[in-house]
Amino acid sequence: MANSPVMDANAHLGLLSRVEADPIEVDWEVVESHVGIALPSDYKALAAYGPLDIGDFVWLYTPCVQEYEFNRLGAFDYVGWLQETHRHCRIAARDVPPHAPPPFHPLEGGLLAWGSTRRSSYLFWDTSASEDPDRWPVVVFEQDSALKGENPWLTLDTPLLETLTLILSEGIRLPSGQMLGPLPPTARRTAFLRAATPWTPAEKSPERVPENERRAALTEGAGLAALRLLAPPPEDPYLGELTWEEVFAALGTRLPSEYVELMDVYGTGCFSSWMRFVAPLRGDRYGLIQTASVVSDGYRDLRESFPENYPLAAWPEPGGFLAFANSIDGDELGWLTQGDPDQWPVIVYPRHADQGSPLPGTLTETLLDWMRGRLEEAGFAALDPDDDPLEFLGFVPNTADDFAELERELREWQSRFTADTPEPPAQGTA
Secondary structure: OOOOHHHHHHHHOOOOOEEEOOOOOOOHHHHHHHHOOOOOHHHHHHHOOOOEEEOOOEEEOOOEEEOOEOOOEOOEEHHHHHHHHHHHHHHHHHOOOOOOOOOEOOOOOOEEEEEEEOOOOEEEEEOOOOOOHHHOOEEEEOHHHHHOOOOOEEEOOOOHHHHHHHHHHOOEEOOOOOEEOOOOOEEEEOHHHOOOEEOOOOOOOOOOOOHHHHHHHOOOOOHHHHHHHHOOOOOOOOOEOOOHHHHHHHHOOOOOHHHHHHHHHHOOEEEOOOEEEOEOEOOOOOEHHHHHHHHHHHHHHHHHHOOOOOOOOEOOOOOOEEEEEEEOOOOEEEEEOOOOHHHOOEEEEOOOOOOOOOOOOOHHHHHHHHHOOOOOOOOOOOOOOOOOHHHOOOEEEOOHHHHHHHHHHHHHHHHHHHHHOOOOOOOOOO
16 A cells, blocks of 8 residues: 555654644645645645644644634634745845845746744745756745845755755754754644644635726825725725714814715725724724823823933824824824814824824825835835735725624633632732
8 A cells, every 4th residue: 555645754754753743634736726836745745744843943834724813823824824925035135145036936936935943034945946846955044144134045955855854863054154953853733823724715805996997096096086996995884883073072172084084984994904093983992082092191101201202292282193093013193183183294103213204195195105105104014126016905994893802802811811810819828
């Protein structure tokens, strides 16, 4: 009887004392069709075990998915991981010798990722080396070298299993001089993918705006009409349960009419997976009223300790900064509340940079300039020159059900935390 892929892999990688992982089924025909290239047979053999933590240092990623679970599991999608890894290394390589990033799959002959290490190095195949996937050599991108401004690339002469055997037994010297290996001969299910399930292609969302119209909007049009093409709004935007007049009364001021119009069209949600607009008409911690108050209180505390780094007034101080959105990296977007609300300038309170000046345009103009790659401002993520903007532009709305689920998850986490926290000793018994 012919050996199974698992037996073949274990026999070839004999340094592994055992593999502690249950199999995850892979439909290789579907995977290879979607990825657009045939994959090496030794990888398929190892992938029969699912995603692996090899030698407590090398992570082998395989076709699988994992659903997000609050405070327990991170979301994972194999194809999404490929795209993110390729993009990350392409951008990082642009700033270090030889400065011209290599091609990455799906470009012809591009590097194709299969793993990473606990020191944030990444492991690829060089698909240009041969038409036979089993002859693809491994290429290493060493993050530490890139951070030092040095050439981070190392091309090996060995395919996947031979490379892993070498890493486990002898180790390989990376561009920085550090060693990758030798490692303990162990392999187990990757801890952060312990609930992984078989990978299937994600269902495509229906095209709400034709691609040609969206591409045209990258250079043509203005105002909310152009923004709606680049980031189509939801059919039923969710703002909250209050009225605008109730929010104005709670804040003690009206808000810019442009912002009100934008929120009436979009509601709460996230632009381009980066800039999150809070729910303007919720009265709880997810709404504008409490968000603005919390941000202002925090800003004043920091300003008291570091006045040279926090030069702004904070709402409700005259002309103070009033936050209405934040980036996934913790930057705050808001207004300087001076004079007529329709004339309030938009400004970023950045997390990782010095305070800048107010932005020159309106809120809608700022969003458009950012999506069109014309805005260079701390707090707004920039695209790489090789990115297709349409892959990143869009708007993901939040719904009332999303907030209800978030509250449920928080209550569950708090109850677990309380249950795991021992009672303090009675006074006088410690």
